[in-house]
Amino acid sequence: MKEAEFKHLIDKYLDGEATEAEQVLLFSFYDGLQEEKSEWNTPVMGEAEEVERMILGKINVNIDANEVRPLIKRFPWWSVAASILILLNLGLYFFSPQKNTNQATDQAISKIKAGGDKAFLILANGKRLSLTDADTGKIAEQMGLQLSKSADGQLIYTVSDKKSALQTGESVYNKIETPIGGKYQINLPDGTKVWLNAASSLRFPVVFTAAERRVELTGEGYFEVSKDKNKRFIVLTEGQELSVFGTHFNINAYPDEPAVKTTLLEGSVKISQTNRTGPDQTIQSRFLNPGQQSILNARTFEVKNVDTESAVDWKNGxxxxxxxxxxxxxxxxxxxxxxxxxxxxxxxxxxxxxxxxxxxxxxxxxxxxxxxxxxxxxxxxxxxxxxx
CATH class of the missing domain: 3.55.50.30 (Phage tail protein beta-alpha-beta fold)
Known part of the structure; x- marks a missing residue:
């Protein structure tokens, strides 16, 4: 088996997508490697460190990385691979009598399923619509805009009466909320795309008629902001204001998290504090470059380089x-x-x-x-x- 095939099988197994035949192939191949260790020492599978990185990069649990590393270097690397694969082989491990949890616990856990596309839309008149239960197609119409649900579950705003939309006076707001165990994507009236994670909400004007495009976020959201050099796009969260003309970024602003984290994937954004309770009352602002993350709480405001893939993992499933x-x-x-x-x-x-x-x-x-x-x-x- 070639390296690419081996990696592909591991990925499918960890994602729960490997068939029984593929699982048998994966474990039988590993058993064969134990018997013929020389095959693993060839350049076909790479150096020990590369195989270690490949497997442990997918699943590793430790108390202290500094304690685990020496163990990895001390033992043959195929032993490390064996231990990880055994841990992942849930069937072999968890149906053994001495390791299995009690039956009542197993039954309780088995009933807890993953979340999915669930959200509520609160219209300007206070009407609350379940987007989960809404049929595909037109949902409502207000202020010269038509709200519809696409076949893949997105909420989309489109202009149905341009004259009515442009002549709107005072800003009128809608709000979309995702419950615990829910997520949803919305296309705003200006073309901006927003993905909301579980237990999140986004408040936004039905029509962006003001000099700025201003929305309010709680929880977590990923934004692909439609470019408009004449209108800044502003996202308000607890203690923070983000300002941009068009780019991609993620904001994690859950109330139960110790800090607001903003991660930039492309373009540039400006992050400003909106309140300050520490000894230094100065309101600060920072600019982020792609690959950077700001971490803001009541007392500190720092920027660091991060792995952006981890920041938007939830959006990517x-x-x-x-x-x-x-x-x-x-x-x-x-x-x-x-x-x-x-x-x-x-x-x-x-x-x-x-x-x-x-x-x-x-x-x-x-x-x-x-x-x-x-x-x-x-x-x-x-x-x-x-x-x-």
């Missing part, structure tokens, strides 16, 4: 955790799977790394986490307790 503390990771999972998470024990120094498909059931992710033997999960209804 994945969870990507890079040495993230377990509580931060579980907050993301709780919003998508609509669960309440509690902890028993000390989790301060537990960091988590891995990549998962957001279409996976919660049971799949919990089984992988429990395979570390560092903690276990107790599930009752939608309440999940992590026990150290």
């Amino acid at each position: 994945r969870f990507i955790f890079n040495d993230e503390d377990i509580k931060s990771a579980m907050r993301k999972l709780s919003r998508w799977y609509d669960i309440k998470v509690s902890y028993e024990g000390n989790f301060e120094h537990i960091n988590f790394g891995g990549s998962f498909s957001r279409s996976n059931h919660l049971a799949d992710i919990i089984k992988i986490l429990e395979a570390t033997n560092e903690f276990k999960f107790e599930v009752e209804g939608r309440e999940v307790k992590i026990v150290k």
Whole structure:
């Protein structure tokens, strides 16, 4: 088997898309490599470090990366591959009597499914529409604009009466909300595309008639702003104002997160504080370049280079955790799977790394986490307790 085929099989397995035949092929190939280790030492599969990076880059859970690294270097690299593949082989690991969680917990976890396209639209007159239940096609018409739902579930605004739209006086606002376990995409009247993550909302004018295009975000949203050199696009979040004429960026501004994080993928944006409670009351502004992220809270305002793929993983249908503390990771999972998470024990120094498909059931992710033997999960209804 060639390197590209091997990587492809691993990717399909981790995404839950490998057929039974492909799983048999993957594990039988690995068994053959154990018997003929010389085949792994050829340039076909690359150096040990490359194979290690390829596998551990997909799923690794550790308490302290500094403790795990020496172990990887100390043992033959095919042993590392073996341990990771065994952990991922959920069937072999979790149906063994000594490792399996109790039946009641298994049944409770199996009922918790991944989120999906769910949202509500609140019109200017207060009418609340479920976009989840709405049929494809025209939903409503207001202020010279037609609201419709596309076949792939997007909310689209189009001008139906240009004269009425342009003559609008006072700004009239609509609001779109996603529940816990929901996501949605909206095309704004100016052509800007916005993806909302779970438990998020976007308030926006029905028509952008003012000198600026101003919207308000809570939660998390990814923006592809339509270019207009005459009208700035402004996104207001708690403690922050983002200003841009047209570009792509992600804002994470959940109330339960310690900071507002803005990640730029292309173009340039200006980030400004809108309040300050620390000893230094000066309101600061920063400009971001592609690949940079601003981190803003009540006391600090910093900019750093980041992996943008991790910042927009949710939009691309994945969870990507890079040495993230377990509580931060579980907050993301709780919003998508609509669960309440509690902890028993000390989790301060537990960091988590891995990549998962957001279409996976919660049971799949919990089984992988429990395979570390560092903690276990107790599930009752939608309440999940992590026990150290």
